[in-house]
Amino acid sequence: MAAKTSYPFCVEPQEVDFTMRITLSALGGNVLNIAGVDAHSKGFGVDTLNKDNFSWVLSRIAFEFDFRPREYVRYEIATWISDYGRMLSTRNFTLTDQSGITFGRVVSQWCMIDLSRRTAVDLRAVAEQHNDAVVAEPSPAERPRKVPSIDMPPVLTHRVAYSDIDFNRHVNTMRYIELMLDVLPVERFEQERPMRLDINFLKESRYGETLFVSFEERESETLVEIRNDAGAAICRGAFEWR
Amino acid sequence: MAAKTSYPFCVEPQEVDFTMRITLSALGGNVLNIAGVDAHSKGFGVDTLNKDNFSWVLSRIAFEFDFRPREYVRYEIATWISDYGRMLSTRNFTLTDQSGITFGRVVSQWCMIDLSRRTAVDLRAVAEQHNDAVVAEPSPAERPRKVPSIDMPPVLTHRVAYSDIDFNRHVNTMRYIELMLDVLPVERFEQERPMRLDINFLKESRYGETLFVSFEERESETLVEIRNDAGAAICRGAFEWR
Numbered sequence: 001m002a003a004k005t006s007y008p009f010c011v012e013p014q015e016v017d018f019t020m021r022i023t024l025s026a027l028g029g030n031v032l033n034i035a036g037v038d039a040h041s042k043g044f045g046v047d048t049l050n051k052d053n054f055s056w057v058l059s060r061i062a063f064e065f066d067f068r069p070r071e072y073v074r075y076e077i078a079t080w081i082s083d084y085g086r087m088l089s090t091r092n093f094t095l096t097d098q099s100g101i102t103f104g105r106v107v108s109q110w111c112m113i114d115l116s117r118r119t120a121v122d123l124r125a126v127a128e129q130h131n132d133a134v135v136a137e138p139s140p141a142e143r144p145r146k147v148p149s150i151d152m153p154p155v156l157t158h159r160v161a162y163s164d165i166d167f168n169r170h171v172n173t174m175r176y177i178e179l180m181l182d183v184l185p186v187e188r189f190e191q192e193r194p195m196r197l198d199i200n201f202l203k204e205s206r207y208g209e210t211l212f213v214s215f216e217e218r219e220s221e222t223l224v225e226i227r228n229d230a231g232a233a234i235c236r237g238a239f240e241w242r
Numbered sequence: 243m244a245a246k247t248s249y250p251f252c253v254e255p256q257e258v259d260f261t262m263r264i265t266l267s268a269l270g271g272n273v274l275n276i277a278g279v280d281a282h283s284k285g286f287g288v289d290t291l292n293k294d295n296f297s298w299v300l301s302r303i304a305f306e307f308d309f310r311p312r313e314y315v316r317y318e319i320a321t322w323i324s325d326y327g328r329m330l331s332t333r334n335f336t337l338t339d340q341s342g343i344t345f346g347r348v349v350s351q352w353c354m355i356d357l358s359r360r361t362a363v364d365l366r367a368v369a370e371q372h373n374d375a376v377v378a379e380p381s382p383a384e385r386p387r388k389v390p391s392i393d394m395p396p397v398l399t400h401r402v403a404y405s406d407i408d409f410n411r412h413v414n415t416m417r418y419i420e421l422m423l424d425v426l427p428v429e430r431f432e433q434e435r436p437m438r439l440d441i442n443f444l445k446e447s448r449y450g451e452t453l454f455v456s457f458e459e460r461e462s463e464t465l466v467e468i469r470n471d472a473g474a475a476i477c478r479g480a481f482e483w484r
Contacts, residue, residue: 013278020409
């Protein structure tokens with residue numbers, strides 16, 4: 001029977017914002033990097049899959065943070081796969097600080113694609129390694145929700161450049177999170193407030209494309225949408241302020 | 243007598259570009275983070291200085307890279323202060339990969355400022371800790387050069403947002419390096435070619451300002467300049483292709 005795996009972290013000076021607390025994008029980046037490291041160490045990482053010309057693609061993710069730890073605080077990210085179906089594998093995370101408080105919960109859903117055909121791969125193709133990695137513990141938060149579309153004028157325009165793209169020449173996930181944070185009123189980050197962020201990844205974005213970011217404030221929620229020059233939605237995010 | 247201090251690294255998947263080699267901005271970011279960690283461990287880090295309302299400010303830096311290591315390669319960053327004057331302290335770095343090849347050399351010059359008066363502080367104020375840290379070994383490369391100004395139309399415009407700023411609400415150094423890389427023709431990164439990058443930091447840039455990036459190709463050199471909306475130069479970089 002598999003067990004959760006935990007990875008140690010410390011809030012580095014370059015990860016904090018002007019409140020001296022770690023940014024959501026740094027936390028999100030560390031979570032995603034751990035997903036890669038953990039899959040790699042268990043034999044179904046991107047490097048192994050690439051031999052078959054397959055790759056993992058993040059479909060949806062939900063982050064819940066009660067607070068953001070301060071500079072130099074030590075914390076741990078624990079991760080495990082709770083289950084998988086034909087199309088989606090569910091990877092979970094909890095973030096616990098040095099005093100033992102679990103301040104973050106993350107649920108992510110991944111699909112596998114065949115890079116040459118650009119089609120989804122049946123996850124039974126990796127069932128063997130995957131079965132060995134499944135831990136019989138449910139997700140620590142509600143699974144990622146579907147984020148509704150909005151129809152608002154863009155408030156931020158960004159041309160995809162070299163520093164935005166990953167090894168696949170697609171915009172990396174952390175940059176999408178940064179673009180979503182960058183349209184929020186900066187005062188949002190001054191308050192310490194529990195929040196949840198659901199993101200749906202709909203389409204890849206490539207070098208040279210222009211991205212348009214719009215947002216809409218609703219009661220206790222802020223919706224964000226990133227579109228490309230053709231008007232197609234690239235990803236949608238919903239911040240819930242608790 | 244002080245000795246150089248070395249810090250272990252490994253090229254992480256999120257640090258590579260489409261050539262599967264670590265980006266210059268990731269290397270530069272790791273070098274700058276080590277500067278902070280090393281100063282912190284020796285008692286003259288930003289956190290200690292902040293008690294007197296002082297801070298370190300990077301004035302100039304020169305990077306020389308013979309090549310960029312590939313994903314999962316282990317390397318080490320060694321750092322030492324070679325000397326300091328009344329205004330500038332010189333911190334050096336060498337980067338050596340797991341096979342023992344020194345592929346990078348960095349020379350950086352820092353001044354200390356009084357945050358309340360916005361003036362430079364005489365470095366004799368920290369002479370005691372500083373003397374203990376000085377290592378009698380010269381810089382591993384030519385000291386950072388003065389970069390000439392250019393007069394070219396901007397090819398990239400960027401509004402400073404939340405994700406660009408550090409704890410001081412100023413644009414962080416890594417973002418300047420990214421903006422400089424983002425105006426180069428993307429083919430530059432396809433070739434493995436030894437290079438040197440000199441950067442002069444002239445003025446701070448703040449949240450909400452718009453930055454204009456221009457560049458000029460000269461024989462074996464590319465000059466880049468970042469200006470703000472008032473037309474003032476924020477920083478200048480010179481790439482030398484060897």
